[in-house]
C-alpha cells in the first residue's frame with residue numbers, strides 16, 4: 001500500500017482533499033485515479049475532488065484541482081480560498097496578500113486573520129472572458145453569449161456564458177427551489193456545443209444586490225457551492241441588467257454566502273470563508289485505476 005498525508009477543507013460545503021506537494025510526492029499519471037478514489041464517500045474520504053498545493057516558479061505556490069470524476073479543472077474559487085488559508089497557516093507564505101498560480105493564470109489572495117487563524121479570504125479572480133471562443137463554445141468566435149436562446153431536450157431556454165478561467169453557463173429561474181439542476185445540469189454539461197464541457201448554474205434574482213444560486217459542476221455534479229460559478233453569475237447578472245457593475249452582490253449558495261463585486265476596472269473580487277475539516281493519512285493501492 002502507498003500513502004500520503006491530506007487535509008480535508010471546504011469553502012461553503014464545496015469540499016476537497018488537499019495534498020501539500022511541498023511535503024508529499026504523488027505520481028502525475030495517477031492523479032485522476034487518486035481524485036476519484038479520495039472523493040468516493042463509501043470507499044474513500046468523500047469530497048468533490050482533489051486539490052494539490054504545489055511549488056511554483058511564478059508565485060509562492062500553485063493550485064491544481066481535479067474534479068471527483070478525475071478530470072482536471074483550470075480554476076476553483078472555493079479551492080483558492082482554502083489554499084490561501086492553508087498556505088498562510090502552514091507558513092508557505094508570511095504576507096497576508098500573495099499570489100497563487102492556477103492553470104488559468106495568477107490570482108491574488110488576501111487573508112483576514114484572527115488569533116493566527118484565517119477567517120475569510122478575498123481573491124482577485126481577474127477579468128472574466130466573454131468571447132464565445134474563450135468559453136469555449138461553438139459558433140462565431142468573437143461574439144458574446146448573453147441571453148442567447150438555447151434549445152435542448154425539447155425545451156427552449158436562454159443562457160449567458162462566462163469564463164472565469166473555466167467555463168460557465170447561467171440560466172435564470174423564477175424559483176431557485178424548482179431549478180432543474182439535476183435534469184438540465186448534466187445534459188448541458190456534456191452538450192457538444194461546449195467542446196470542453198461546462199459548469200451549469202441556475203440563478204434567481206432576489207434584488208439588485210442578491211442572487212440565489214445552485215450549480216451542477218462539470219466533473220463533480222451537484223455541489224454545495226462553486227466560487228468561480230458565483231463570480232460568473234454576478235458577471236452574467238450585470239450583462240443582463242439585473243445587478244450593477246461595481247456594487248457588492250451577495251450570492252446565496254446551498255452552503256452559504258459569497259460577496260462578489262465585478263469592478264469598473266474589469267476585475268472580479270470574491271470574499272468568503274474557508275474551513276479545515278480534518279487531517280489524516282490516506283492509503284491507496286496505486287496504479288491508474290486507483
Ligand SMILES: N[C@@H](CCC[C@H](N)C(=O)O)C(=O)O
Nearest residue numbers: 073076077078166226227228
Ligand atoms: N468548485 C469550483 C470549481 C471546480 C472546477 C469545475 N468543476 C471545472 O471543471 O471547471 C469552484 O469553487 O470554483
